[in-house]
Amino acid sequence: MRYIVAGYVVILGLLFLYAVQIVWRRRRLARAVARVVATATATAHDGAGDAVATSVGRHP
Amino acid sequence: MSDLEPVTDRTHGSPVPAAADTGPTPPPARSARSRATERVIGVLALVGTVFTVWLGLWVTPPDRTQGDLVRLVYLHPGVAWVALYLAFGLAAVSSVLYLWPRTRSLFWDRLAAASVEVGVVFNVCTLVSGSIWGKPTWGVWWAWDARLTLTAVLLVLFLGYLALRRIPAEPEVRARRSAFVALFAVLDVPLVHFSVNWWNTLHQGATVLNPGLTLKIHGSMAWTLLLGFVSLTLAFVWMLLVRYRIGVLEDWLDANELDAALAERRSEGAGPGHTVPSEPVGVA
Numbered sequence: 001m002r003y004i005v006a007g008y009v010v011i012l013g014l015l016f017l018y019a020v021q022i023v024w025r026r027r028r029l030a031r032a033v034a035r036v037v038a039t040a041t042a043t044a045h046d047g048a049g050d051a052v053a054t055s056v057g058r059h060p
Numbered sequence: 061m062s063d064l065e066p067v068t069d070r071t072h073g074s075p076v077p078a079a080a081d082t083g084p085t086p087p088p089a090r091s092a093r094s095r096a097t098e099r100v101i102g103v104l105a106l107v108g109t110v111f112t113v114w115l116g117l118w119v120t121p122p123d124r125t126q127g128d129l130v131r132l133v134y135l136h137p138g139v140a141w142v143a144l145y146l147a148f149g150l151a152a153v154s155s156v157l158y159l160w161p162r163t164r165s166l167f168w169d170r171l172a173a174a175s176v177e178v179g180v181v182f183n184v185c186t187l188v189s190g191s192i193w194g195k196p197t198w199g200v201w202w203a204w205d206a207r208l209t210l211t212a213v214l215l216v217l218f219l220g221y222l223a224l225r226r227i228p229a230e231p232e233v234r235a236r237r238s239a240f241v242a243l244f245a246v247l248d249v250p251l252v253h254f255s256v257n258w259w260n261t262l263h264q265g266a267t268v269l270n271p272g273l274t275l276k277i278h279g280s281m282a283w284t285l286l287l288g289f290v291s292l293t294l295a296f297v298w299m300l301l302v303r304y305r306i307g308v309l310e311d312w313l314d315a316n317e318l319d320a321a322l323a324e325r326r327s328e329g330a331g332p333g334h335t336v337p338s339e340p341v342g343v344a
Contacts, residue, residue: 007132007192008113011139011185015295018181022302029309036317037086043326 084319087312090305102298108291115284123281132193133277134284138292139185144211144249146296147179148218152246155239169235170307171300172242173225176218178299182292183215198262206255207263210248217245231311 116134123130154172157163190208191201202208221241225234256265277285 001128003192003196004117004128004131007189008117008135010188010192011135012109012113014181014185014188018178019295019299019302022299022306026302026306026309029306029313032313032317033086033309036313037084040084040316040319 084316087308094301098298098301101294101301105291105294105298108287108294112284112288112291115280115287120280120284126197129193129196130281132189133281134288135292136186136189136193137285138288139182139189140211141289142292142296143179143182143186144214144252146293147175147182148214148242148246148249150300151175151179151218151242155242158235158239159243166231166235166311169231169238170304170311172239173222174300174303174307176221176242177303178296180215180218180222181299182296183211183218187211187215194262203262205262206259207252207261210252210255214245214248214252217241217248221245231314 112134116131120131120134122128151172154168154175158165158168158172187208190211194203194208195201221238224241225238227234229237255261256263
C-alpha cells in the first residue's frame, strides 16, 4: 500500500506545487507590470518639466 | 537622439512612448468572464481530482492480478495522456500555426511555450509514478524498456525546448526556432504510443487508446479511470490559462522594462544641478 500512497502523493504533490508556483509567478509579474507603468507615468509627468529646464540651460 | 524622442522598442521595433508621453500602455487586462471561466475550471479540476482519489483509494475494488497496486491506474495513465497527447500535441499544433504564414502570431508561440512547460511537469509525474508502480510489479525502479526510455527521451527533448527559449533573442526568432524544435520533439510521441506494439516491452499494452478504442476494465474501475482523465485534463487547461498569462506579462516586461528604467534614469539625471547628455552612453 505504501507504493500506492507514494504514487498519489508524488503526482498530486508535484501538480499542487507547480500550480502554486505559476499563480505566484503570475502575481509577481502583474505587480512588476503595474510598477513599470506607474514609474513610466510618473517619469513622463516629471520629465516634461525637467526637459523644459534642461533645454533652457542648453540654449541660454 | 533627443531626450524627448520616443524610445524605440528594441523587442518589437515599435515606438514606445516612455518619457515624453504618458508611459507604456499596460498589457490587455483579463475580462471578468475569462477570470470566472478560469476559476470554474480550477474548481472543477480540484473537485474531480478529490473524487478520483476518494474512489481510487477507498471505493473501487482491488484487481485480481495486481491487488491494490491497480489503484495507481486512476492517475498514472491520466498524467501520461495529458503530457503526451494534450500538452505536446497542442504544442505541435500551435507551432505549425505559428510557422504557417497566414496564421503567424506570437499568440501561438506563447500557447506552445505554456503547453510545453505544463506538459513537462505532467511528463515528470508520468515517469516518477511509473517508476513507483514498476518497483513492486517488476522488481526494479527503472528498466531500459522501449516505452520508458522513449518517454524519458521525450522529457529531455522538451526540456531542451524550454532551455532554447531562455536564450536571448528577438521574439520572432525565438518563436521560429522553438517551433521547429517542438515539431522535431513531438515526433517521439507516436514512437512512445506504438512502442508497446512494435517491441517486446515490460509495459502493458494500451488500456484505453487501443486500436479498437475499447475499455479493457469495467464497472466502477472504468468510471474512476475516466473521471481521473477528465479531472487531469481540466487541471491541464487551468494551468495552461495561468501559464499563458505569464507569457503575456513576461513579453510585455521584456519590451517595456528597459525603456521605463531608461526614462527613470533620464529623469534622475535631469534633476537640479545636473546636465543631461544629448546622447546617453551605451544607448543606441
